[in-house]
Amino acid sequence: MKKFFSPLWATILAAAVGAGTWWYVAAVTHRREAWDADLYFTLAFPVIAAVAMVLAFLYPWKPWRWAMMPFGAQALAGFAKDPTANLLPLGLIMFAFFGAICAIPALFVARLRARFFPA
Secondary structure (H helix, E strand, O other), X not given: OOOOOOHHHHHHHHHHHHHHHHHHXXXXXXXXXXXXXXXXXXXXXXXXXXXXXXHHHHOOOOOHHHHHHHHHHHXXXXXXXXXXXXXXXXXXXXXXXXXXXXXXXXXXHHHHHHHHOOO
C-alpha cells in the first residue's frame, strides 16, 4: 500500500485533531474544560477515535501512539487555556485513560490491516 504521508504528518494531524477538538468544544459550549460538556463525548471523542483508527490503518506499527497523541495535545491545549489548573495530575491520568480507550479500536484496525493487507 502506498504511503499517503509520512508519520511526521500523521503525528501533526493527530495532535491538531486533539487540540482542535478541545478548543472547539470549549469555545462552543463556553466551558473552561471541554470534557465538562456533553459535546466532548458525543463529538470530540468519536472524532479522535476515528482519526486514530484511520492512522492506525495507514501506519500499523505502534498503533497506540495515534490514540495517545491527540490526548497529549489536549493536555497541552488545556494547560495553555488554564495554566492554573489545580487538578492537572488527575487530568493527565484521565487523558491517559481516554487514550487507552481509543487505543483499543486502533489496535484492532492495525491487526486487521496486518492480517488482510500484509506489507
